[in-house]
Amino acid sequence: MARQKIVAGNWKMNLDRAAAVALTEGVAARRSEVPGVELVLCPPSLYVGTVGTALKLAGDTSPSGVWLGGQNMHDKPSGAFTGEVAPAMLTDMGCRYVILGHSERRTLFGETDAIVNAKAKAALAAGLVPIVCVGETLEEREAGKTQTVVTAQVRGSLAGLSPEDLAKVVIAYEPVWAIGTGKVATPEQAQEVHALIRSLLANLASPAVAADVTIQYGGSVKPDNAASLAAQPDIDGALVGGASLKAADFLGIAAAFNS
């Protein structure tokens, strides 16, 4: 299986229902412009069903070729977990992907590598593709700890996964200092960490598995900086926050990876 380019939009806690539908339809209408890229929309969980309906998802098919993802989930299949969403609820609503361990989940909601690991296993067991987020803070980068921090996050978040499961995972390298700040990592800074992540995957699984895993970059990706990131050998797509809220910007980023 060749490495797949994937551009995913993390809408976070933004938009209302009408805007979510309009954005979905705007992306789906121009999906054919980027045939070489898998497009994924990750709405707030309350709108996952609405977006799935707008995409006309049916079973395992998406007529528009745009896929749906959750922004988070619980690792348990059901139970007394007020406010949470189970993995099978996401698949039931047509999700193919789920973002796990986003830095906002890690810093604002206390998610540790162990929690992300449990969620990654539960996602895979439910048939979801986990988009596992890792990335260092500015303080950690300035202290020269980027490699140590990212290594610990990758190893901790993916601990115990079989090579077969590792082959299904997507990793998003998102330096925390670049998320929502307008400060994008340079292509060289990003490539260095992506290459590290791929070498860690080679150790955890095999070089062949590592070669096929999609590693996205995230952090202030915009249409005008996406091409230089896409030109790097180990950057296989983007996890996009702010710019995913406008169809033209989201598709402009996807166009940079459409080669």
Ligand code: PEP
């Ligand atoms: C994100 O939250 O995953 C993200 C990358 O946000 P932004 O593109 O807004 O920096």
